[in-house]
Amino acid sequence: MSSETDISIENVIPYLLEKSERKFGFFSINYILINCKISELLDFIRDYGISIPDKSFISRLEYIKHIVLHLTNVYYATDWQKKFEDPLEYCGYAIINSRTFKKYLYHLDFIAKQDLIETFADHCADLEITVHNTTTDSITPKMDMYLSMKKSKVKTGAVFVMNGVNFTNGTYQETKKSIVDASNVASWKIFVTTPIGVLKIGLKNLISDMRKLNCWLYVVDPSRKIVYGVIKGRKNEDLDPKKRNEFIKKLPREPMRAPSHIIKLSDYYYNETDSYESMNFRLFDIYNDVDHNKLMLKESEKPKYSEIFRDLIIMEKTSGIPIINYTSENFKAQALVSGFLSAMDSFVSQIGGSKMEEISYKGFYVQASYGRYIELICFLFKPSDPSFKERLNYLTNLFETLYHEEIEIFRKTGDTNLFNEEEILLIMKEILDI
Numbered sequence: 001m002s003s004e005t006d007i008s009i010e011n012v013i014p015y016l017l018e019k020s021e022r023k024f025g026f027f028s029i030n031y032i033l034i035n036c037k038i039s040e041l042l043d044f045i046r047d048y049g050i051s052i053p054d055k056s057f058i059s060r061l062e063y064i065k066h067i068v069l070h071l072t073n074v075y076y077a078t079d080w081q082k083k084f085e086d087p088l089e090y091c092g093y094a095i096i097n098s099r100t101f102k103k104y105l106y107h108l109d110f111i112a113k114q115d116l117i118e119t120f121a122d123h124c125a126d127l128e129i130t131v132h133n134t135t136t137d138s139i140t141p142k143m144d145m146y147l148s149m150k151k152s153k154v155k156t157g158a159v160f161v162m163n164g165v166n167f168t169n170g171t172y173q174e175t176k177k178s179i180v181d182a183s184n185v186a187s188w189k190i191f192v193t194t195p196i197g198v199l200k201i202g203l204k205n206l207i208s209d210m211r212k213l214n215c216w217l218y219v220v221d222p223s224r225k226i227v228y229g230v231i232k233g234r235k236n237e238d239l240d241p242k243k244r245n246e247f248i249k250k251l252p253r254e255p256m257r258a259p260s261h262i263i264k265l266s267d268y269y270y271n272e273t274d275s276y277e278s279m280n281f282r283l284f285d286i287y288n289d290v291d292h293n294k295l296m297l298k299e300s301e302k303p304k305y306s307e308i309f310r311d312l313i314i315m316e317k318t319s320g321i322p323i324i325n326y327t328s329e330n331f332k333a334q335a336l337v338s339g340f341l342s343a344m345d346s347f348v349s350q351i352g353g354s355k356m357e358e359i360s361y362k363g364f365y366v367q368a369s370y371g372r373y374i375e376l377i378c379f380l381f382k383p384s385d386p387s388f389k390e391r392l393n394y395l396t397n398l399f400e401t402l403y404h405e406e407i408e409i410f411r412k413t414g415d416t417n418l419f420n421e422e423e424i425l426l427i428m429k430e431i432l433d434i
Contacts, residue, residue, distance in 0.1 A: 009062075012069040016286050020088045024228065024274065025285025026195035026203075027092055027108060030292045031223050033064050035104045041067070044100045061292050067095075068286065092284030096199075103402060103427070107223045109164040109196035111431055112390035116163045117144055119220055120192050121257040122266035123227050129157075131257035139250050141181040146251060147190070156244065157216075158186035164196025165394055172201060179213050183238040185247040190216040190233070195223075198283065207231060207278050219281075224295075225268045229275030305388055309434040310364060311379040314399065316407070321414055323374065323407075324424055358384070371396040373407050378432075388432070395431045399424075 007015050033041065041063045045052060050070040052058065071094050072087040074080065084090040095101055110116035121131040124147055132146040147157035160175050160182075179189050191210055198206055198219055210217040210231050217231040257265070274280065287295065311327040359366050367384045369376040369392040376396050378384075384392075400407065406418040428434075 007069065007072060009065050009069055012065055012072060013286055013288055016068065016072065016088045016091070017288065019086045020282060020285065023280055023282045023285070025088075025092075025282050026198050026219055026221060026228070027096065027284045028224060028287060028295075029068065029088075029092055029095060029284060030064060030287040030295055031107070032095060032101055032104060033067070034060065034292075034295055035107055036101055038063070040100050044095075044098055047098075047100075061289065064292075067091075071095075088284055088286060089282075091286075103398075105196060106394075106398070106431065108221065109194045110220070110222055111163075111165060111394045112387035113161060113163045113166060114385075114387040114390065115222075116192065116194065116220060117161050118387075119222070119266070119268065120159070120161065120218065120227075121145060122260075123220075123268060123270060125257040125260040125265050128259040128261070130255045130259060132251045133256040134251065136252075139247075141185065141247075142178045143182055145256070146186070146247075147188075148248075155188070156186045156248075157188040157190050158182035159190045159192060161192045162197050164194050164200060165390075167193070167197045167200045176209065176213060179215055183236055184240040185244045187236055187239055188216060188233055189213065189236060190218065192218045192220060195219065195221055203281070203283050217278075220268070227266075227268045227270040228281065229270070229272065230278055230281055232276040303429070304433040306434050308380045308382040308384075309378070309432070310381055312428065312432070313377050315375045315377065316411055317370070317373050317375050318411070319414075320375075323410060323416060324419060324421060326425055326428060367392060369393050369396040371400045373400060373411070391432050395428060398427070398431070402427075 038060065041060070044050075045063070045067065048067075048070060050066055052063075052066055068091050071091040075084065075087040075090040080090050084093065096105060110119070117135075124131050124145075128149065130148045132148070134143050134146045141158075143158045144161040145159035147159060149155045158179070160179055162171065162175055175191075179191065182189060191213075193206075201209075207217065207230065210233075214233050214236065215231070216229070216233040219228040219230055220226075221228070311325070313325050313327075314323045315321060316323060358368070365380040365383045367378045367380060367389065369378075369389075374396065376392055376399075378392060380388075403419060403424075409415070410418055
């Protein structure tokens, strides 16, 4: 393989693959750059002063190669070598920390924790494991799922799930304590997170923590639909059969997933042969030409909530003036909705209640989410489930983060032209899965 002195556009991806020892990465550089616009790629290229050949057509893959070639050369020409393990790690951090691409990182996470729970439950059912829902307040010690598998002896597992959205140092410390508390009721302890969760705590820190807790570690990537088994835990020596049996009596009579003997429930890829060797994993990877093109040809699925969704309006909180509307009907109907919602909020406040969050109105279901400066109101044909509610709250927080400056000006001017409607609608549709 070429040395760093003669890396070219033709060999830069094979070079990075070799330097990274072809380990499995939780963040695919290609996938992040596939989801952005070509204009955004060009913005990044201009910001970094990257030279691009003067020709009529350049493919997305060529742009990606020019970006990583430039960043690789920067890595070797600067002190970044002291901070980053190899050029691929530097390329990855430069890309995900860029404001241009940062807004697309939600592809690497489950916006709703419930969706991650459901996805891992499907995976377990395909492995002939029974899955019980343990999220109710009446079940202690706290965990998200309880697994049971009966062969020669009953084997059980306590599962703890954290998506990146809710991954903070506080929630992580609470979860680690819950893992310890569950040691006497389960044969195994399992921690499940996402690439964003790994990024927030750090891969080395996460692996070290899970080893100390004697906990299995799984990372579920929704962007490429892969379940990675990173660490295999040992059988729990603190298991108390009496306490385990008492705990099992508290479980719901019906499991949330029964072993799947007829059909495969999960559409996620999982390869046990490649699993449970933590040294085989890293934070970033990059695809070669063939695999990159497979990503480009990936078929899109039907949005999960498209059939129940009707209208959505984002309003400035104080005035109730609409910032943006996305509706299946005309704008006049949506404007009337805005007036109705303002009146309803006033009514709720007058009777001593909190802000309206979910009501039924003339055959429709109204779901609301409140931020510091904005309100999101969604009209649905059917009641929303926990996953959709999480998605709506996430969209509220993301909108205020991405458009904080625009919201401040809008509150003074009422100028909706401040907002890029096309960009907002794209983010809205993907986050709400409509």
